[in-house]
Amino acid sequence: MIPAERYEEYYKALLEKRTEYEGVFYVGVKTTGVFCRPTCPARKPKFENCEFYETAQQALLASYRPCQRCRPLSHPNHVSEIVRLLVEAVENNPEKRWKEQDFRDLSVDESTARRQFKKRFGMTFVEYARARRMGLALKNIRSGRTIIDTQLSTGYESSSGFRDAFSRIMGAAPTLLENSKVLKASWIDTRLGPMIAIGDENTIYLLEFVDRRGLEREVERLRQKTKSAIIPGITEPIQSIESELNEYFDGTLTVFTTPISLLGSPFQKSVWEQLTKIPPGETRSYSDIAVSLGKPTAFRAVAQANGANQLAIVIPCHRVINANGDLGGYGGGLTRKEWLLHHEKKKRLRH
Known part of the structure; x- marks a missing residue:
């Protein structure tokens, strides 16, 4: 069970439905006998009616049953059946231009598809399907097909409409992508x-x-x-x-x-290389990294390079902390940083 001193922090995260706490804790509600994720959409219980657990198994062993709304026993951000069905349909016919009848044929509500894709991928289903068509368009262009052939095969009658859509999704006009x-x-x-x-x-x-x-x-x-x-x-x-x-x-x-x-300056790459040398379950300070590079006064530059890392977990910037023992910063959120360090430390102690 989670120490009582963390209860207030976790209760605040529960009220705010903070996604960075997914997987960090589960909350058992004494008045209903259910346990939930931090992001559960249900009405929030009073603080005194909450108990917090590190795992779903702990909550189950405490006699709580899983919430039917947030489904804490399924994977966080689990793919809905509608999303799975439509992604499969796009893969079966990626050049298809979707119309209302196509949704009806699959017994899918178009507005529900829009909402679920927006939540899952940050784009609507139509935008997702268009991006897939554009992926095929890019492949055709790179294999030697002309722009006009590709435009027509992906369903765009207007060349300007095709170029605008291509640029919006790909970040460049088709004629600029050859190299x-x-x-x-x-x-x-x-x-x-x-x-x-x-x-x-x-x-x-x-x-x-x-x-x-x-x-x-x-x-x-x-x-x-x-x-x-x-x-x-x-x-x-x-x-x-x-x-x-x-x-x-x-x-x-x-x-x-x-x-x-690794895309960075020589100094950034040297910092990232040092990060990979920190054993799991251990930490180093920014100053320690600077010293290891032979530049003991460059700890601020080390911190900046640490923050510029684009490969979370793989390049373990979460293992770098302040010299006074404070966690310091982390792009994925301090809650995740603390969890990762604890996870690695437990693993090291078991071996």
């Missing part, structure tokens, strides 16, 4: 909430929690630095990092082997 790279972005569910992974067929460039502040700017900087189009999709490195993250959160993996690409 550029293509990166694919995928959603990965984890114990601490969803992450986004971006990579090509060889490496991972970005791995961040979806609710990280400033993520949009990070993605845009990546696109500019690599001169790339970024589209929804899966690559072997993305599949690899998803598998390794599952093992990491299960406590069976401590070293990531998925190939990564």
Whole structure:
């Protein structure tokens, strides 16, 4: 059971439905006998009626039953049946232009599809399907097909409409993409909430929690630095990092082997290299990293490089803390940082 001194913090997170606490705690409600996630949409109980647990198993053992609204025994951000059905339909016919009748044929309410896709992917279903069509368009252009052929095959009668849609999704007009790279972005569910992974067929460039502040700017900087189009999709490195993250959160993996690409200055790369040398379950201060680089006064620059890391968990910036023992900052939120450190420390003590 969670120490009582954390109750007020967790109760505040419960009232605010804070996503960064997903997987960190569960709350048992004495008056109803149910237990919930931190983000449960149900009416909030009084503080004195709450008990907090680290795992769903602990709540079950305390005789609480799972809430029917937030379903704490399912995976956080679990894919709904409607989302799964529509994603599968898009993959079966990615060039399809969706109309009202198509939703009726699948017995899916169009407004429900819009809402669930917006919550899940940050875009409506129509935008998702359009992005998939555009991915095929890009593939056609790169394989030598003309712009006009590609425009017509993806269902755009107007060339200006095609170019506008292409630019909005890909970040560049089709004629400008002939010599550029293509990166694919995928959603990965984890114990601490969803992450986004971006990579090509060889490496991972970005791995961040979806609710990280400033993520949009990070993605845009990546696109500019690599001169790339970024589209929804899966690559072997993305599949690899998803598998390794599952093992990491299960406590069976401590070293990531998925190939990564580091985009930064020589100093930033030297800092990131030092981060990978910090053993799981241990921490270092910004000053410690500066000393290890032979630049003992550069601790502020180390902190900035630490914050510029775009590969959360894999490049373990969460293992760097203040010299006085305080956690310091973390792009994914201090609650996640504390959880990660505790998780790694428990793993180390068991071995």
